[in-house]
Amino acid sequence: MTTAPDPDAQTRVAVAVETPQHSGVNATLDYLSEQPLAPGTMVRVPLGKRTVLGIVWPAAAGEAPEASLRPVTEVLDGLPALPEAWCRLVTFASGYYQRSIGELALAVLPPELHKLDRAGFAQRLARLRKALDSARPAAAADTPPPPSEAQATLLGQLAALEPGRTVLLHGVTGSGKTEVYLRAAEATLAAGRQVLVLVPEINLTPQLEARFAARFAGRRLVTLHSALTPVQRLRHWLTAQLGEADLVLGTRMAVFAPLPRLGLVVVDEEHDPSYKQQEGARYSARDLAVYRGRLEQATVLLGSATPSLESWQRAQDGRYLKLALPQRIGGGSLPRVRLVDMSQQPRQTTIAAPLVEAIRERIARGEQSLVFLNRRGYAPVLHCTDCGWKSGCPHCSAWRVFHKLDRSLRCHHCGLAERVPRACPECGNLDIAPIGRGTERLEEQLAGLLAGPDGRAVRIARIDADSTRGKGALEARLDSVHAGDVDVLVGTQMVTKGHDFRRITLVAAVAPDAALFSSDFRAAERLFALLMQAAGRAGRDADQAAASEMWVQTWHPRHPLYEALRRHDFEAFAASQLRERESAGLPPFSHLAMLRADAKTAAAAREFLEAAAATAEPLDSAAAVTLYPPVPLTVARVADVERLQMLVECAARPALQRFLAEWLPQLIALRRRSGHAILRWAVDVDPLSI
Structure with missing residues (x-):
């Protein structure tokens, strides 16, 4: 006979478990523990018929245990409790982004951790401690180059800052921002604190990791990103949590890395949209980095040649300290921007003759060119000239x-892939042709245009999501570019940012105009940043900078965006955009949230959103917000799921947060009443696209 636990001999603990906000379960659940457990302690607890991983959470003290509460199954001891500041960061993020604490807290832990019981966890931890003790980093670090006068002045300003400040480092491409990161990290480590470095994309991680590893050869550096194996990710996370990692470098997930002595957070390319999570808890790693810096009295360094307008405005208002590196290292000049008016080119021109000739000249001089098009594949669509299919x-x-290499038609949204039909499926016409072009077709066109008179092939490499799918493929192609084994590099935006290509003297954007007339108010900002970053790949060797060029093929050469690009004038572009945003009441002068609904039919999604708007009307906080009618997403249907969204706008961030907190219980109840008509719904705070 099982004896019921004596509540008087046990302690009541609040535990965060992975239950979605939409389930309506409270933020934490209460359990009985045979011993007091510090907040941040990881445990295994019963949840329904399962035993799941949980985290003891800070909760109000003084509540008496109840006999009806279930006991904690296991305590994963041997590891220090997650820091209090980490729990506070998660609590803030869950409230701001309208997700449950448990959903967010457990989602940012390594997946492998969820599988381990106490014994398995203890074994992993023992092996890690043994490996850490036997593999202390050693070999001498690289000798840093002397800082430029501008870098030395800037570093002095950083050293004089009070803890917890956020700094916007606006430095042109090639101005030495990475060296500033390295020296700021050096000062932080010397003070006995840890460094967190965030990068927007996985493909930038190895390059920056190599720079940091070479500079800090005697320090322990770990990475955190989704390309790691589950075992690697767990090992790196535990190394950080134990306080053994001096530096953590990673993508947006790394903003939640547990670092007990955090002193510096670097957010490289802070403007990049990849810092915004697009599924689950839709958090912004950049914004959470700023909050975490204030929370833990750590300096936050946001670096970019093209800062986000939100960060730029905060610097203008004095909330961030703005520091600048306006010149390239060594006095090199930025590339000359040449606009090719496509309306003056012969009809059906894909790559203008002057651009082809300029690339030929580079090849003849042993220099490299980069041609980018932000669309992969051979062509966006196949078309039947007879019936219009x-x-x-x-x-x-x-x-x-259409992907010509493997003769497939692929949907880049749901993943459906099929062989290209031999004839039109509608009328049987054998003459089906590609419309438009992607990087695969651009590579083919350049090969034909640049071939020598004797038919000698030009060395062309393509870097996009298709050509770098295999393990090590990206690194191999980048190595060939750096080694000088490539004359022309073709790619998507993957190759336009962060890479230090020393031999490239010409960069060309062949079809950037589509973003000029997008309905998304951030499209122009993203295009300008992309083009400025792309231009920055040219002339990074000071000896070649004077001859470097950025070519842009456009049908609108007099557009103000291109005029600002021609002058490399980010400040003028930002001022113009901010004036437009302020007059239209758009961020950063207002604050947005988006309610999205997925359903089998558009009617069901629309009905849910309209009912959601109706539930908002009687709320006290609703007077401060504007709800717009539901509209389909740009790609309205994905994998047979219809997607609609409803915009919520508010002049003040606190008022928006009050409204969302009051509205969310109404949405949970509405979802229950909707039954299976609604597949998914989500609130996206500070959405990047509308």
Whole structure:
């Protein structure tokens, strides 16, 4: 006979478990523990018929245990409790982004941790401690180059800052921002504190990791990103949590790395949209980095040649300290921008003759060129010239892209892939042709245009999501570019930012105009940043900088965006955009949230959103917000799921937060009443696209 636990001999603990906000379960659940457990302690607890990982959470003290509470199954001891500041960071993020504490807290832990019981966890921890003790980092670190006068002045300003300040480092491409990061990290480590470095994309991690590893050869550096194996990610996370990692370098997930002595957070390319999570808890790693810096009295360094307008405005208002590196290292000049007016080119021109000739000249001099197009595949769509059939996706409101290399039609939204039909599926016409072009077709066109008179092939490499799918493929292609084994590099935006290509003297954007007339108010900002970053790949060797060029093929050469680009004038572009945003009441002069609904039919999604708007009307906080009518997303249907969204706008961030907190219980109740008509719904705070 099992004896019931004596509540008087046990302690009541609040535990965060992974239950979604939409389930309506409270933020934490109460359990009985045989011993007091510090907040941040990891435990295994019963949840329904399962035993799940949980985290003891800070809670109000003084509540008496109840016999009906279930006991904690296991305590994963041997590891220090997660820091109090980490719990506070998660609590803030869960409230701000309208997710449950448990959902967020457990989602940012390594997946492998969820699988381990106490014994398995103890074994992993013992092996890690043994490995750490036997593999202390050693070999001498690289000797740093002397800082430029501008870098030395800036570093002095950083050293004089009070803890917890946020700094916006606005430095042109090639101005030595990375060296500032390295020296700021050196000062932080010398003070006995840890450094967190965030990068926007995985493909930038190895390059920056190599720079930091070489400079800090005697220090322990770990990475955190989704390309790691589950075992690697757990090992690196535990190394950070134990306080053994001096530096953590990673993508947006790394903002939640547990670092007990955090002293510096670097956010490289802080403007990049990749810092915003697009699924689950839709958090911004950049914004959470700023909050975490204030919370833990750590300096936050936001670096970019093209800062986000939100960060720029905060610097203008004095909330961030703005520091600048306006010149390239060694006095090199920024590339000359040449605008090619496509309306003056012969009809059907894909790559203008003057641009082809300029690339030929580079090849003859042993220099490299980069040509980018932000669309992969061979062509966006196949088309029948007889009946008008196009290669649409049967499951999405999007075209299937033609990939010539493997003769496939692929939907880049749902993943459907099929062989290219031998004839038109509608009328049987054998003459089906590609419309438009992607990087695969651009590579083919350049090979034909640049071939020598004797037919000698030009060395062209393509870098995009298709060509670098295999393990090590990206690194191999980048190595060939750095080694000088490539004449022309073709790629998507993957190759336009962060890379230090020393031999590239010409960069060309062949079809950037589409973003000029997008309905998304941030499209112009993203295009300008992309083009400025791309231009920055040219002339990074000071000896070649004077001859470097950025070519832009456009049908609108007099557009103000291109005029600002021609002058490399970010400040003028930002001022113009901010004036437009302020007059239109758009961020950063207002604050947005988006309610999105997915359903089997558009009618069901619309009905849910309209009912959600109706539930908002009687709320006290609703007077401060504006709810707009539901509209479909740009790609309205993906994998046979219809997607609609409703914009919420508010003049003040606190008022928006009050409204969302009051509205969320109404949405949870509404979802329950909707039954299976709604597949998913989510609130996106500070959405990047509308």
